[in-house]
Amino acid sequence: MQQRSIxxxxxxxxxxxxxxxxxxxxxxxxxxxxxxxxSKTVKIxxxxxxxxxxxxxxxxxxxxxxxxxxxANATNAIPGWxxxxxxxxxxxxxxxxxxxxxxxxxxxxxxxxxxxxxxxVSQQTQPIFNSAKITQISPANTNPSLTIGADAANxxxxxxxxxxxxxxxxxxxxxxxxxxxxxxxxxxATVHDKQTYGQGLVEAFTKEFTKDGGTITDAETITTADNGxxxxxxxxxxxxxxxxxxxxxxxxxxxxxxxLSLQVKNAALTIPLMGGDGIYDPKFIQLAxxxxxxxxxxxVGAPADAxxxxxxxxxxxKAAAYPDESGAxxxxxxxxANAIINALKTSLASASDPKSARQATIDAVSKVSFDGVTxxxxxxxxxxxxxxxxxxxxxxxxxxxxxxxxxxx
Amino acid sequence: MLFLQQxxxxxxxxxxxxxxxxxxxxxxxxxxxxxxxxGEVFMIGAFGSLAxxxxxxxxQTSILILIPxxxxxxxxxxxxxxxxxxxxxxPLRHAPRLAPLITAIGVSVSLQEIVRLFYPxxxxxxxxxxxxxxSGTALQLGDITLRRSAIFTVGAxxxxxxxxxxxxxxxxxxxxxxxxxxxxxxxxxxxINVDRVIVVAFALGALLAGxxxxxxxxxxxxxxxxxxxxxxxxxxxxxxxxxxxNVAGAVVGGLVLGVAESLATQFIPGAFGGTPWKDVWAFVxxxxxxxxxxxxxxxxxxxxxx
Numbered sequence: 093m094q095q096r097s098i099x100x101x102x103x104x105x106x107x108x109x110x111x112x113x114x115x116x117x118x119x120x121x122x123x124x125x126x127x128x129x130x131s132k133t134v135k136i137x138x139x140x141x142x143x144x145x146x147x148x149x150x151x152x153x154x155x156x157x158x159x160x161x162x163x164a165n166a167t168n169a170i171p172g173w174x175x176x177x178x179x180x181x182x183x184x185x186x187x188x189x190x191x192x193x194x195x196x197x198x199x200x201x202x203x204x205x206x207x208x209x210x211x212x213v214s215q216q217t218q219p220i221f222n223s224a225k226i227t228q229i230s231p232a233n234t235n236p237s238l239t240i241g242a243d244a245a246n247x248x249x250x251x252x253x254x255x256x257x258x259x260x261x262x263x264x265x266x267x268x269x270x271x272x273x274x275x276x277x278x279x280x281a282t283v284h285d286k287q288t289y290g291q292g293l294v295e296a297f298t299k300e301f302t303k304d305g306g307t308i309t310d311a312e313t314i315t316t317a318d319n320g321x322x323x324x325x326x327x328x329x330x331x332x333x334x335x336x337x338x339x340x341x342x343x344x345x346x347x348x349x350x351x352l353s354l355q356v357k358n359a360a361l362t363i364p365l366m367g368g369d370g371i372y373d374p375k376f377i378q379l380a381x382x383x384x385x386x387x388x389x390x391x392v393g394a395p396a397d398a399x400x401x402x403x404x405x406x407x408x409x410k411a412a413a414y415p416d417e418s419g420a421x422x423x424x425x426x427x428x429a430n431a432i433i434n435a436l437k438t439s440l441a442s443a444s445d446p447k448s449a450r451q452a453t454i455d456a457v458s459k460v461s462f463d464g465v466t467x468x469x470x471x472x473x474x475x476x477x478x479x480x481x482x483x484x485x486x487x488x489x490x491x492x493x494x495x496x497x498x499x500x501x
Numbered sequence: 502m503l504f505l506q507q508x509x510x511x512x513x514x515x516x517x518x519x520x521x522x523x524x525x526x527x528x529x530x531x532x533x534x535x536x537x538x539x540g541e542v543f544m545i546g547a548f549g550s551l552a553x554x555x556x557x558x559x560x561q562t563s564i565l566i567l568i569p570x571x572x573x574x575x576x577x578x579x580x581x582x583x584x585x586x587x588x589x590x591x592p593l594r595h596a597p598r599l600a601p602l603i604t605a606i607g608v609s610v611s612l613q614e615i616v617r618l619f620y621p622x623x624x625x626x627x628x629x630x631x632x633x634x635x636s637g638t639a640l641q642l643g644d645i646t647l648r649r650s651a652i653f654t655v656g657a658x659x660x661x662x663x664x665x666x667x668x669x670x671x672x673x674x675x676x677x678x679x680x681x682x683x684x685x686x687x688x689x690x691x692x693i694n695v696d697r698v699i700v701v702a703f704a705l706g707a708l709l710a711g712x713x714x715x716x717x718x719x720x721x722x723x724x725x726x727x728x729x730x731x732x733x734x735x736x737x738x739x740x741x742x743x744x745x746x747n748v749a750g751a752v753v754g755g756l757v758l759g760v761a762e763s764l765a766t767q768f769i770p771g772a773f774g775g776t777p778w779k780d781v782w783a784f785v786x787x788x789x790x791x792x793x794x795x796x797x798x799x800x801x802x803x804x805x806x807x
Binding site: 143144145146147148286312313314315317318320321322323324326327328330331333334347350351354355357358359360375378379380381382 | 503506507510511513514517617624625626628631636637638639641646648649651717720721722723725727728730731732734735762763766767775776777779780
């Protein structure tokens with residue numbers, strides 16, 4: 093299987109070449125409005141999957157950051173400074189993300205970065221940004237260990253420069269478990285995609301679910317298409333079926349969850365599939381072929397259109413006419429960008445060049461506190477979002493509908 | 502019951518591997534080239550059928566649409582395979598063997614990127630249409646769940662295998678292929694148009710790959726530009742398992758690989774069993790077979806000309 097590794101290197105190379113050429117032409121245009129008085133330039137990086145199966149989410153993150161920066165430049169939020177966005181494609185792959193992070197860290201005018209989308213990628217980019225003293229705020233990393241370390245009983249801050257605006261699997265998984273128990277569902281089969289995110293979600297779910305008296309009938313895994321799976325889940329479904337579960341809890345993303353849900357229902361197993369924020373995406377419903385009525389997903393925060401700030405964000409995003417939807421993480425990316433911008437107001441006030449303001453920005457981000465579109469934006473001593481609001485969404489009439497919003501206890 | 506169920510699952514995924522594996526083996530048999538872009542031919546087939554549906558039949562589910570969709574798939578994959586042979590491989594016919602191999606990898610990457618960049622919406626997985634009778638709720642036969650797409654896939658393999666057997670053994674072109682595979686120089690002296698035979702070999706593999714593309718779409722309801730890479734790798738494994746260059750071997754290798762995967766998932770107990778170890782056992786099987794039978798299960802039919 094030597095040829096596989098050749099292709100594995102070849103594909104990212106080709107993609108990186110394309111992505112780079114795309115950056116060159118678009119990075120200059122993305123600054124949008126220029127304020128007359130601005131003299132110096134500071135950059136905010138975006139690192140997310142802008143191609144590949146998760147690009148729908150990644151592009152939503154990119155445009156949301158662009159929107160936040162555009163608004164900040166328009167109001168001249170940081171006097172004397174103009175903000176630019178540079179974006180890098182991590183292809184949802186750890187090795188590509190690492191290279192992209194190194195490139196960003198090498199740019200002296202980059203002070204803060206929004207990203208990555210995948211926990212497994214952030215694991216690789218965290219140390220790079222941390223040693224360069226670049227603030228990294230992820231809108232979507234939900235694996236608990238990224239902030240508190242692998243040992244949840246003895247939490248220890250991993251990287252001083254790393255923050256996140258979303259809640260973690262330590263909250264999402266258990267919240268889903270409590271929700272199912274409350275609905276009288278006591279037997280669940282779990283499936284995850286062997287990625288850091290999916291596995292973390294299922295582990296957190298399993299712990300709470302069994303503690304509350306539930307039974308896990310079967311624990312299976314699948315392989316994502318990016319890692320060599322073929323989206324044929326019949327063997328897994330056959331294994332799950334004899335245990336007669338009342339629901340399937342899936343840890344992973346929508347490109348696999350959609351077909352899985354469809355194949356489960358086609359196999360005459362009419363039970364709901366529940367997942368985390370990775371499946372809370374309109375594409376999930378498309379891929380599930382209309383058979384996913386009643387499927388559930390948790391997502392962090394209150395629904396974006398439940399608050400005035402959220403409504404305004406969605407309206408502004410629509411008005412800016414970006415080619416892609418803001419997606420599941422748009423609001424978190426927008427809040428993350430604004431957290432950096434807020435911090436820059438303090439850190440750049442007395443700075444002569446962006447690089448010297450890096451440490452001050454980290455300090456300022458850890459103290460930010462403002463009302464964002466996803467709720468209160470502030471970080472605890474580990475870099476986690478203090479807001480622990482979660483919403484369960486349900487597929488109804490071919491759309492995700494908010495079913496229950498609550499604060500995790 | 503579980504055994505039977507997993508056997509059916511395995512035969513289904515195995516049929517898909519087999520349909521693609523034939524393309525590797527036919528081309529290898531004639532020109533000794535591992536066409537690593539063959540997985541992409543399969544992917545293009547799936548996109549070809551989706552394009553036909555999107556352009557002409559959007560929103561419809563009638564079983565009759567399957568015919569134009571299959572034609573679209575086959576047209577797309579055969580077209581791409583023939584162009585690939587003409588412009589990427591033919592100029593390298595007499596180059597060292599490594600050159601066409603690297604070219605194949607380059608073609609594979611290019612085709613993936615072309616689809617990703619230019620097929621509308623292909624930046625993330627696209628939903629594949631649900632067609633009456635061949636997709637939808639599975640049939641229940643006692644305890645056995647029989648997926649409709651599985652019936653289509655296995656059926657497609659049976660029809661294709663019969664067609665292949667007839668084509669290779671009963672037509673002039675097919676016998677020409679056998680002759681070229683045994684000795685291209687003598688075949689040329691006997692008046693066989695070797696270039697034409699090679700194009701036919703590529704087209705034949707692409708024909709089956711196109712059908713496999715439709716089968717895969719119906720099974721999983723989602724297609725993406727990367728699906729060809731994985732499927733191609735598995736199919737190549739199947740071709741080697743059965744004996745590369747041997748068409749019957751490709752079919753047998755595909756089925757054996759599929760069944761081995763699904764049975765290993767169900768019946769290997771403990772820490773080394775279950776879905777995470779599925780691929781491990783599939784490749785262990787490959788290694789064991791190659792250790793004891795380096796020529797593959799049915800044996801490579803091509804005499805080594807080196």
